[in-house]
Amino acid sequence: MTKLVRDLMHKGLITCPPDTPLGQVAVLLVENHIHSLVITDSTGKPVGLISDFDLLTGEWLSADGENLETMKRLTAGKLMTSPIDTIEADVPWQDAAHLMLEKQDHRLVVSENGEAVGVVSISDLVAAISTQTKAARETVSDVMAYAFLVCRDKTPIIAAARIMTKTHWRSVIVVDINSKPLGIVTGQDLLWHVDQDGVYENLNVEDVMSHPLSTIDIHASLHEAANLMIQKHFHRLIVTDKNEAGGFPLGILSSFDIVAEMARPGSAWQG
């Protein structure tokens, strides 16, 4: 079944008028966790898009005081990309991809009956690709996460906490300058360092991480993995390949990955 643009798009528009100052555009992007605003005229008609990338021009010119004053007077209307490329809501999602490639766009305004009803972005297309995964549940390799958060050993713990919070990710693998895995930082490791005055600014992940890493072979069964987690009270295991000693980790398996598999329609636990 072919998905339509309507199925993928972010419904509704987050807009600002053309006379919005750039500093305000930045605030709107950050507060809404989005990468672009739709600029609408006084009748509500979309006339352009302004993205985080467009704002870089502002940063670029803010080197000296004089330029900065000029830039501060600039508005969304001056830096926006216009006209907007639009796509119909009821066309197949391939068409959106093709149009983005052709026009070098990162997002398109979606219209229905001549009215703008949403935005479809590259991230929405990535989300659609990610659902094409096969349904299997036997080994660690079937449910693990193959990409994971990583940082160098000298990273301040506050910086790690910020990205963990932003991504809703619950652990970070710590590596040294030569890519060698040294340990893992989880929320639990950070608990020790919450006190009345906050957290020591100069504390790095290497000072708080847990090590050695608890690992599991990528070919192990989920049953073995769950068993190990329960016995050792581990909430996650680092996935390695026993035929490849000393290799960079392949991924992470968490208790939540196993539960997500239980929740999948058609799994042994459903129906």
Added chain:
Amino acid sequence: MNQTVNDLMHKGLITCHPSTSLGQVATMLTEHHVHALVVAEQTDIPLGIISDFDLLAGEWLSVDEESLNTMRKLTARDLMTSPIETMDADTPVSKAAERMDKKDIHRMLVMNEDKPVGILSISDLVAGIATQEPVRRKTVEDVMSKTFLVCRDDNTIISAARTMTQAGWRSIIVVDAHGKLQGVITGHQLVHLAGNKVAEDLRVKDFMNRDLITVDINSSLQEAADMMIQNHRHRVVVVDKNDPDSFPIGVISSFDIVAEMARPGSIWQRK
């Protein structure tokens, strides 16, 4: 700073009835993106708490059809942790962290005048730590992400798309089996695949961008912005120019720079 539990907790409870099946609990955890449910017959009288980790016992026993049938009959009541640890909403954050650490628990029920009003989890404490990041804006180091997503080059494209979507992140740094930097994969590249069935064996290394653009950690933000505009990149990899072959220090994106523009007190926000 004297933050209390009330400042950081997740307000409200996501509950399930004690008779809820484990498969249903798994579905609720996944749909709400939470790691635990409060088990209660009436909202004001919680009986216990059930987490993804508690459900592992289910996975552990699902080895043959007979025990799977037994497990299917189990409910939230059978696997929940009870009684629940509670604390008052006005408890200082440091005290809460200390108790969670001592008791080796991941979350507590927050009470206000003997009524449950929310949950405080380790992730909430991590978010509290994240807000303490010092504000500076001069060099790449001040605004970059020192923690980032990484994956091996022989992973599938679909698995990479899945993690990008889950984490709300827009790029993955790609390394080989030795952890050596190979390239980057971004949503922008994946657009080429959108709309079609993606081959299950299509690898990150077949598709990544090997033409990496790097910036030195001590460069100014203007230099980074300049580099992004000229090369039309939305992010560049941060390295130490004195040690170019080492594991990357981080990533800086156009959004990081815009977030800095949006910060109260930045030169863009002052009148």
